Amino acid sequence: MKIEKExxxxxxxxxxxxxxxxxxxxxxxVGGDAKNDAWLAILLGGLIGIxxxxxxxxxxxxxxxxxxxxxxxxxxxxxxxxxxTLIYIVYYLYISSRVIRDFGELMAxxxxxxxxxxxMSLTFCLLMGYILYLGxxxxxxxxxxxxxxxxxxxxxxxxxxxxxxxxxxKQLQPILGxxxxxxxxxxxxxxxxxxxxxxxxxxxxxxxxxxKKYSLRVSIVGVGTATLILSVSAILMIVSLGxxxxxxxxxxxxxxxxxxxxxxxxxRLDALVVFIIMLGVFIxxxxxxxxxxxxxxxxxxxxxxxxxxxxxxxxxxxSILVSVDFADHIQEGIKMVPYYLHFPFQVxxxxxxxxxxxxxxxxxxxxxxxxxDGTEQTKSSFIKExxxx
Amino acid sequence: xxxFAFILLVILLTILIALFDMSLFEFSFxxxxxxxxxxxxxxxxxxxxxxxxxxxISSVIIDFRIHRSKKxxxxxxxxxx
Numbered sequence: 001m002k003i004e005k006e007x008x009x010x011x012x013x014x015x016x017x018x019x020x021x022x023x024x025x026x027x028x029x030v031g032g033d034a035k036n037d038a039w040l041a042i043l044l045g046g047l048i049g050i051x052x053x054x055x056x057x058x059x060x061x062x063x064x065x066x067x068x069x070x071x072x073x074x075x076x077x078x079x080x081x082x083x084x085t086l087i088y089i090v091y092y093l094y095i096s097s098r099v100i101r102d103f104g105e106l107m108a109x110x111x112x113x114x115x116x117x118x119x120m121s122l123t124f125c126l127l128m129g130y131i132l133y134l135g136x137x138x139x140x141x142x143x144x145x146x147x148x149x150x151x152x153x154x155x156x157x158x159x160x161x162x163x164x165x166x167x168x169x170k171q172l173q174p175i176l177g178x179x180x181x182x183x184x185x186x187x188x189x190x191x192x193x194x195x196x197x198x199x200x201x202x203x204x205x206x207x208x209x210x211x212k213k214y215s216l217r218v219s220i221v222g223v224g225t226a227t228l229i230l231s232v233s234a235i236l237m238i239v240s241l242g243x244x245x246x247x248x249x250x251x252x253x254x255x256x257x258x259x260x261x262x263x264x265x266x267x268r269l270d271a272l273v274v275f276i277i278m279l280g281v282f283i284x285x286x287x288x289x290x291x292x293x294x295x296x297x298x299x300x301x302x303x304x305x306x307x308x309x310x311x312x313x314x315x316x317x318x319s320i321l322v323s324v325d326f327a328d329h330i331q332e333g334i335k336m337v338p339y340y341l342h343f344p345f346q347v348x349x350x351x352x353x354x355x356x357x358x359x360x361x362x363x364x365x366x367x368x369x370x371x372x373d374g375t376e377q378t379k380s381s382f383i384k385e386x387x388x389x
Numbered sequence: 390x391x392x393f394a395f396i397l398l399v400i401l402l403t404i405l406i407a408l409f410d411m412s413l414f415e416f417s418f419x420x421x422x423x424x425x426x427x428x429x430x431x432x433x434x435x436x437x438x439x440x441x442x443x444x445x446i447s448s449v450i451i452d453f454r455i456h457r458s459k460k461x462x463x464x465x466x467x468x469x470x
Contacts (some may be wrong), residue, residue, distance in 0.1 A: 097402075306455065313441055317444070319442045322406060
């Protein structure tokens with residue numbers, strides 16, 4: 001079966017990165033452990049994110065047309081890579097299921113309380129499956145088209161919150177009241193894995209990029225923009241709800257939007273927030289899904305489109321099975337996922353891959369050098385022999 | 390192959406979720422599996438299962454179509470050769 005090469009432009013990469021990082025992070029809110037200083041923790045997390053994306057470019061510059069699974073194959077051979085790929089596929093699909101569950105819970109508890117969460121998850125996953133059946137280019141174009149609306153709605157939300165007078169900037173104080181440690185701890189133990197470490201999914205996507213020369217710059221701009229939006233949204237949540245209420249709220253940005261009331265006329269701006277969240281969740285869930293599909297393409301040597309619809313149904317099923325209720329879902333997200341999934345898949349395996357690539361390339365270099373020396377030696381001995389004669 | 394991948398991933402993801410439940414709720418493996426199959430999809434069970442069955446059927450159809458197209462291309466090669 002012929003596997004097609006797809007192309008993603010830099011602007012599409014930028015929007016994909018922004019939406020991916022906002023994804024479920026904006027649904028549940030991040031950096032809550034740093035309380036008032038959540039926005040600072042997010043800014044610090046953004047720097048870690050830039051470090052992470054720069055690290056991924058180590059592979060992109062060396063293997064421009066290979067995705068992560070193919071780089072694994074270059075280092076350890078196909079057989080062991082198949083096992084690693086299968087484990088990564090399970091990871092990607094599990095995270096995709098969790099992202100869809102986040103969105104399902106938001107819709108079921110706050111927007112459509114009488115609709116079954118299973119139905120929302122099923123329709124959402126069918127849409128994801130259909131879009132990926134059409135290809136990553138279609139997903140990238142979707143992201144490119146809708147992202148300006150995201151910025152517009154976010155700006156509108158901030159303006160309306162200001163205008164409604166529900167912001168108390170005093171709530172941000174004291175800044176660094178408990179010292180720098182909570183901020184550093186939150187950034188390194190929480191934000192480094194979620195959402196920034198999750199950019200590991202992009203290691204599969206970069207192979208489709210048309211212009212790799214500027215990909216690092218664009219990626220840094222993308223991470224920076226998403227960090228800024230996350231940080232501003234954290235500030236908006238803190239100054240409108242207060243740090244304690246943010247910690248208690250399941251969906252703090254939604255609660256914040258519900259505070260808007262201008263002249264008893266402009267109210268209930270949930271729709272704006274739901275749009276921002278829906279776009280983010282859709283792109284993030286789809287990108288993890290795509291990464292899983294590319295893994296299946298690598299293992300079975302079949303175009304990933306064949307797997308799109310069946311695997312989307314697996315994501316739909318497991319978004320329901322993943323936990324009993326929202327409390328259980330959050331518990332798993334805090335206690336299990338960062339230690340048993342994020343850490344090994346975002347840190348350990350990529351680091352091992354990095355070391356393997358370094359070792360392998362050094363080996364190839366020394367082998368080539370040896371071959372060159374060998375040819376030079378034979379040349380010089382040939383010249384000596386001819387001179388003697 | 391698509392059906393095989395579908396079934397394999399369902400099994401692997403079920404095991405992963407069961408392992409998490411074992412660790413979080415201190416269940417035995419079979420208790421965790423029972424918990425996944427019976428209690429976690431109590432509401433809307435049929436919708437969730439309908440999706441899974443839809444996925445399985447679509448994977449079987451895709452496999453059948455791949456098999457048929459391979460057969461046809463082989464037959465074309467033979468007639469051309």
